Amino acid sequence: MQNLQLSYxxxxxxxxxxxxxxKLIKIIAQLIGxxxxxxKKAANALKIDQPKVSQINRSKIEGFSLEYLLNLLIALGxxxxxxxxxxxxxx
Numbered sequence: 001m002q003n004l005q006l007s008y009x010x011x012x013x014x015x016x017x018x019x020x021x022x023k024l025i026k027i028i029a030q031l032i033g034x035x036x037x038x039x040k041k042a043a044n045a046l047k048i049d050q051p052k053v054s055q056i057n058r059s060k061i062e063g064f065s066l067e068y069l070l071n072l073l074i075a076l077g078x079x080x081x082x083x084x085x086x087x088x089x090x091x
Contacts, residue, residue: 021061024069029057031076046075 032053036042039053046053055063056072070080 017066018061021064021066021069022059024066024073025056025059025061025064027078028069028072028076029059031073031078032056035076046072048072 032039032042032046036045039050039057043050043053073080
């Protein structure tokens with residue numbers, strides 16, 4: 001099987017959750033498309049239902065938490081790295 005490990009720099013900024021979810025869902029859709037021939041096979045492998053796979057493929061972020069999307073990335077064999085850095089701008 002081919003290596004499907006991808007590297008994407010995704011910056012999560014406070015208050016920008018929708019944009020972050022959209023970025024993650026697009027990556028998940030790309031991985032699903034490369035790894036599985038059908039939505040049903042993807043759903044079975046990821047232990048989710050087929051309509052959720054369809055939502056992901058259509059970049060529909062409603063109903064998906066960041067935690068859920070990160071868990072899907074892990075299920076797809078991706079490593080998650082979180083970096084926290086000091087913000088020099090006052091709040």
